[in-house]
Amino acid sequence: MKTLITNPPWLTPGRIGFRSNVRWPFTVSRKTWREKGRCSYHFPIYQAYTAALLMKHGMDVGVIDCSVDALDAEAYCARVEEAAPGLVVIETATASFAQDIVTIRMVKERTGAPVALVGPHATIFHESILREHPFVDYVVRGEYELTVLELVRALEDGRDARGVAGLTRRDGNIVRVHPPRPFIEDLDALPFPARDLYPWDHYHEPNYLALPWITLISSRGCPFRCIYCLWPQTMYGHRYRTRSPRNVVDEIEECVKRYRPGEFFFDDDTFALSKRHVLGICEGIVGRGLDILWSCMGRVDTVDREMLEAMRRAGCRKIKFGVETGSRAIMKTIKKGIDLDLVADRFRLAKECGLEVHGTFMIGLPGETRETIRETIDLARRLPNDSLQFSIATPFPGTEFYTLCEKNGFLVTNDWANFDGKFGAVMSYPDLSKDEMEEMLFFALQTCQPQYGKAGRTLAGKLLHEARTSGVGAALAHGARYLLKQAGISRASGGGITLSGPLRMGLGWYPGGTEIGKEAYLTVEPGTERGGRTLAMTAKAAKGAAPYPTLELSAGGEPLGSLALSSEWRTVRVALPETRLPLEIKIRADRTTRIPRPGKLPKFVGATVRELAVTRSTPR
Structure with a gap:
């Protein structure tokens, strides 16, 4: 009997989805998918573990990964028909489930083979899936390698699988829920993933430095209780188990000999958690003379200098720190347990030890307001990131976050297709609407992403990537654009803002675009000389804005002036009131939305500022 382990299609108009071994399933545009290296081709490592385990026990196994x-x-x-399987294992996800269920019906109608579903969404809704979809035979709940093995054994022996733990099955018109399966304690007993069954050299993350890219898992489970994190709450539990x-x-040594990888990635929930575990791996890499490059995920409160230096000696290139929020109140709400006072110190420490640092941040966590999001953006801008990412928090079923949103009526959709980590928010709070979350995500991306290229090593990596994927000419053009931008000659990007006089940017104002429909602020500080001051601002409507917005300037509740924007640059000059400095100036822009293309987030646009200057106009 052949068992087919599959990651089914997830296609929407113009987009391709990724779910297997993805904590936040997402889609990317076909254009991005075609441009190799521009998106994450996550290796389905847990499916590969399952395939290897079946093969170890002499079973016939095939795999299909539709995403790659x-x-x-x-x-x-x-392909399923051609394989003529005795069991089809299909991974599902929340955002793809409506499409998955149509595909599963097709498989059943065309092959008649028993179908077993795996994955977080199936785990949470196991009973309702079997009740509502008679073409589904089994749901394997949670960690699934051993359960699939026992199910295959039962089917090969002609038994009904009634003794298989961790399984929910159909028994005529009755749904049978078997007892849960204990988590795998001895992870060393699992064979290495069956990478050779897959196009293993096609998988990587977008910020890789060298190919091929090999994914590793050195531990399972996470002892922390972050309310938004899907895998510990649905698949692998909170008990931390290490190989x-x-x-x-x-x-690692086997992969070096067989695949000659360019880079490894430890995809543990938190690789840098146990110091003994990390040091043991690092000592082993160095002791065997394995000259490798690798990266991992970590927490700022579990690393120290000894660990980071050992990682660097063993070839670690980058560590990804999940920060998520810059608000102490939100940090407490989400139960992440990180002391924000440690964040900047640990980022700097990692840099001192020779590592690149990637920071991750979320918008739309429970209790979020525009002010808490500003705190997060401000923290992200201050940190010595080599790269960073922002995303809208998504309350996936099975998490405490989802339960909280459902209980309080925060969810604004019951369409699972909207739970795509690349699209907009699926909730709205009393103090922060869905639209505001999406505005602030766009705001954060526009604000923080331009600083990605500050580190020369990061730029070099990007140019090497560009040369590999698009040719040397494209890489040179990329480098030229970067240098122009750093020189302040970028196209209406905020990089060309000129500042003269005693002026600083205050929290809430970020060059390049106003916060749409709300207020932005700048603060004029005292200078060494006294005298009247004039504010000059040159701006235009952002490309695609309709109708054209208007900038309104005020201070202390009194209007200073306004500027009706158009597609051309215009300048407004206003006399600043002679009052005690610092003087806070409010800038407001009308709300304007650029109509999004299919499959894209709406872009909230307004004024693009080219020049902003405060000059002394009347010396005293």
Whole structure:
């Protein structure tokens, strides 16, 4: 009997989805997918573990990963038919489930093979899925390798699988829920993932430095209780379980000999958690003379200098720190437990130890307001990131975050397709609407992403990537654009803002675009000389804005002037009131939305500022 382990199609108009081994399933545009290296091709490592385990026990196994090949439902079903399986294992996700269930029906109708679903969404809704969809035979709940193994054994022996723990199954018109399966304690007992069954050299993350990219897992489970995190609450639990350092390094050595990888990535929930575990792996890498490059995920409160230096000696290139918020109140609400006072120190420490640092941040966490988001953006701007990412928090079923939103009526949709980590918010709070979350995400991306290229090493990595994927000419053009931008000659980007006189930017105002529909602020500080001051601002409507917005300037509740914007640059000059400095000036822009293309977030646009200057006009 052949078992087919599959990641089915997830295609929407103009987009391709990724779900397997993805904590926040997402879609990317076909254009991005075609441009190699521009998106994450996550290796389905847990499916590969399952395949390897079945093969270890002498079973016939096949795999299909539709995401990496962009297969549609027809092509997928044709491959399933050709394999003539005795069991089809299909991974599902919340955002893809409506499409998945149509594909699953096609598989059942065309092959008649038993179907078993795996993944967080199926785990949470196991009973309702079997009740509502008679073409689904089994749901394997949670960590699934051993359950699939026992299910295959039962089917091969002609048994009904009634003794298989961790399984929910159909028994005629009755849904049978079996007892849960304990988590796998001895992870060393699992064989290494069956990478050779997959196009293993096609998988990578977008910020890789060298290919091929090999994904590793050195531990499972996370002891922390972050309310938004999907896997510990639905799949792998809160008990932290590690492989032995020897077993991990054995796998690394095998991969080096077989695949000659350019880079490894430890996709543990938190690799840098146990100091003993990390040091053991690092010592093993160095002791065996394995000259490798790798990156990992970590927490700022579990690393120290000894650990980071050992990681660097062992070839670690980058560590990803999940910060999520710059608000102490929100940090408490989400139960992440990080002391924000540690964040900047640990980022700097990692940099001192020779590592690149990637920071991750979320918008739209419970209790969020525009002010807490500003705190997060301000923190992200201050940190010595080599790269960073912002996303809208998504309350996936099975998480405490989802329960909170459902209980309080915060969810604004019951369409699972909207739970795509690349699209807009699916909730709205009393103090922060869905539209405001999406505005602030766009605001954060426009504000923080231009600083990605500050580190020369990061720029070099980007140019190497560009040369590999698009040719040397494209890489040189990329480098030229970067240098122009750093020189302040970028197209209406905020990089060309000139500041003269005693002026600083205050929290809430970021060059390049006003916060649409709300207020932005700048503060004029005292100078060494006294005298009247004039504010000059040159701006125009952002491309695509309709109708054209108007900038309104005021101070202390009194209007200073306004500027009716157009597609051309215009300048407004206003006399600042002679009052005690610092003087806070409020700038307001009318709300304007650029109509989004299909599959894109709406872009909230307003004024683009080219020049902003305060000059002394009347010396005393």
